[in-house]
Amino acid sequence: MKIADISEIKFQRNEKLVEMIGEEIDKAYLARVKGLSLSPEVIQKHSDLKIVYTPIHGTGVKLVPEGLKAFGFKNIYNVPEQDVSDGNFPTVKSPNPEEPAALTMAIEKARQVKANLVLASDPDADRVGVAVLNDQNEFVLLNGNQTATILLYYLLKKWQENGKLTGKEFTVKTIVTSELLADISVKAGVEYYDTLTGFKYIAEVIRLNEGKKQFIGGGEESYGFMVGDFVRDKDAISACCMFAECAAWAAEKGKTLYQLLPQIYLEYGLYRERLLSITRKGKEGVEEIKKMMETYRTSPPKSISQSPVVMIKDYLKQMVFDLEKHTEQKISLPKSDVLQFFLKDGSKISVRPSGTEPKIKFYFSVREDFNDVTKYDEMNARLDKRIDGIIKDLGF
Numbered sequence: 001m002k003i004a005d006i007s008e009i010k011f012q013r014n015e016k017l018v019e020m021i022g023e024e025i026d027k028a029y030l031a032r033v034k035g036l037s038l039s040p041e042v043i044q045k046h047s048d049l050k051i052v053y054t055p056i057h058g059t060g061v062k063l064v065p066e067g068l069k070a071f072g073f074k075n076i077y078n079v080p081e082q083d084v085s086d087g088n089f090p091t092v093k094s095p096n097p098e099e100p101a102a103l104t105m106a107i108e109k110a111r112q113v114k115a116n117l118v119l120a121s122d123p124d125a126d127r128v129g130v131a132v133l134n135d136q137n138e139f140v141l142l143n144g145n146q147t148a149t150i151l152l153y154y155l156l157k158k159w160q161e162n163g164k165l166t167g168k169e170f171t172v173k174t175i176v177t178s179e180l181l182a183d184i185s186v187k188a189g190v191e192y193y194d195t196l197t198g199f200k201y202i203a204e205v206i207r208l209n210e211g212k213k214q215f216i217g218g219g220e221e222s223y224g225f226m227v228g229d230f231v232r233d234k235d236a237i238s239a240c241c242m243f244a245e246c247a248a249w250a251a252e253k254g255k256t257l258y259q260l261l262p263q264i265y266l267e268y269g270l271y272r273e274r275l276l277s278i279t280r281k282g283k284e285g286v287e288e289i290k291k292m293m294e295t296y297r298t299s300p301p302k303s304i305s306q307s308p309v310v311m312i313k314d315y316l317k318q319m320v321f322d323l324e325k326h327t328e329q330k331i332s333l334p335k336s337d338v339l340q341f342f343l344k345d346g347s348k349i350s351v352r353p354s355g356t357e358p359k360i361k362f363y364f365s366v367r368e369d370f371n372d373v374t375k376y377d378e379m380n381a382r383l384d385k386r387i388d389g390i391i392k393d394l395g396f
Contacts, residue, residue, distance in 0.1 A: 026063065032230050033238045034070045038158035039249050043072040046248040050115040053240065054079040054106040056095040057086045058123030060236055067241045073248075077113050079105050089123070097122050097129025098223055100141055107131055107139045117247050117257070121236035127223040128239045132247075132257040140258065144221040145178040145273045145365075147243070150257060151225055152181050153264050154246045155217045156188040165190065170209065172202045172218035175315070175338065176350045176363040180264075180271045181218075187268070190216065196315070196336050197352070199224060203232040221273065221363070262376045269346075270370035272383035276362040276391060285358030292360065293353055296339050304343055305389040311342040349390060364390055 003009065037043070051073060055061040061083050065076050081091050082105060089095040092102050097120045110118045110131070118131035118139060130147050131139040142150075152171060159165050170191040173181045185192035191213070195201035197220060206215045206229050219225035224234030227242050250260045265271070280288050300312055312321045313331065315338040320329040339351045350363040364387045368379060 026066075029237075030063065030067055030070050032228070033067050033241055036228050036238060036242060037071055037245060038155070038162060039245055039252075040072065042252045043245060043248050046251045047072050047074050049073060049117065049244065049248055049251065050075045050077065050110075050113060051117045051119060051244055051247075052077045052079065052106050052110040052113065052115045053119045053121075054082045054103070054109075055121055055125065056082055056092060056097070056102055056123060057084060057089050058095065058121060058125055059085070060121035060125035060240075061085065063237045064119070064121060064125070064240050067237050068244055071241050071245060073244055075115075077109060077115060079109050081105065087123075095123050097127055098144070103129055103131055103141065110139060116251075117244060119240045119243065121240065122223075125236040126234045128225065128236045128243065129223060130243060130257075134256075134258045142257075143273065144219075144223040145180070145271070146261060147223065148173070148219040148221070148225060149178065149180050149184070149264060149271075150246055150260060151219070151227070151239070151243060152217055153184055153260075154249060155227065155242075156184060156190060158249075159190075159216060160188060166214075168213045169216050170205075170213050171216050172205050174198070174201070174220040175313075175333075175340065176352065177219070177221045178271050178273055178365055179348065179367075180268055183268045184264075194333070196333055196338070197222075199226065199233050201333075202226065206232060221275070262370075262373045265370045265376075266373065269367050270376075270379055270383065271365060271367050272380060272387065273366075274364045274384075274387050276364070276396065278360050278362070278396065280358040282358065289353050289358055289360045293337060293339070293351070296351060300339075301341065304341060304347070304349065305386065305393045307343040307345040307347060309341050310344050313338075313340040313342075315339070345386075347386070347390065349394075362391075362394070362396075366390075 053064055053076060068076050091105060094102060096102055103120050106118045106120055120129040130142045134140045171185045172193045172195060174197045175194050176197055182192050193205045195205060202218055215229045217227045225239040226234055227238050247257050250257050301309055303309060310324050315336040318331040318335060320331055337353055341349045346367040348365040353360045366383045366386045
């Protein structure tokens with residue numbers, strides 16, 4: 001029997017257990033978000049930065065623009081058709097900011113108003129998609145690793161400049177997120193933690209360090225970011241505000257965010273990442289994926305795309321196997337059905353099956369030294385070919 005109307009749901013509510021919250025919570029929250037700002041003087045100089053924002057029919061419709069205004073940004077443009085809160089998401093096939101099509105209307109609006117930056121949050125306003133202008137004055141989408149890279153790079157540079165680093169700070173990323181975030185933390189002399197996928201694990205690290213160390217920021221490749229420790233979950237409102245501040249900071253240095261990325265790569269090497277998600281059908285699909293993981297464990301590849309496998313991390317066995325030194329080491333993270341292969345050439349392949357559907361995800365990360373900005377596009381194309389070779393060698 002299907003429920004035809006909400007009145008058919010029998011529910012006796014105890015009003016004493018329900019407390020309605022109002023504007024005072026919004027004000028308190030926005031005050032904490034504004035307190036994250038590290039460059040208020042730079043925002044004052046670049047307050048005319050043009051920002052297009054869309055909540056994609058979701059809950060960020062009020063607080064993201066209010067947060068950006070609280071930071072000092074004056075030119076915030078919305079996408080009226082997508083400001084409508086509607087669970088049918090009538091203007092998109094998917095309201096996921098990871099999907100390029102979800103930002104189509106916002107980018108079109110940005111072209112009309114000659115905006116500098118496009119921000120889009122998912123319906124529950126915890127993840128953020130970003131589009132920036134390239135050198136040809138065209139909008140390009142950043143992936144989650146690139147957004148996290150820019151954000152963390154900015155945070156650590158400003159903490160250094162502002163004299164806020166005491167040696168008791170830390171950052172957090174997930175194991176499938178770019179190793180570039182670890183490189184940035186290490187070079188800044190800031191401790192970093194790896195966690196399993198999911199912000200509950202990042203929040204747990206913050207809780208365990210409470211009163212001893214201060215969390216600066218962190219995130220994951222799937223467009224979730226956290227700055228400061230007062231939310232303890234991925235948060236699009238604070239992330240949008242801080243990313244707009246990054247854009248102002250870059251503008252102060254005479255750069256766009258698009259131009260800032262290669263500058264970061266000059267310091268740490270050029271990283272390129274890609275996600276491949278493979279879905280099979282039904283019970284047979286579940287068995288096929290289970291068999292795939294068993295094979296990777298019992299007969300791991302000795303080399304992938306002509307580069308030797310030098311290390312394997314098995315999060316189900318909670319072991320690290322160093323194949324060059326012939327040593328084994330315990331992993332302190334909780335058990336999880338994840339495998340990682342590290343190659344001689346610096347590549348990393350992470351394999352993670354879904355626990356709820358016949359799907360398996362492959363996360364690819366490749367790296368090369370980078371010392372010539374003029375060859376940025378050429379090197380990206382070469383790294384894309386390397387990822388193509390890895391995928392082909394794995395049989396997909």
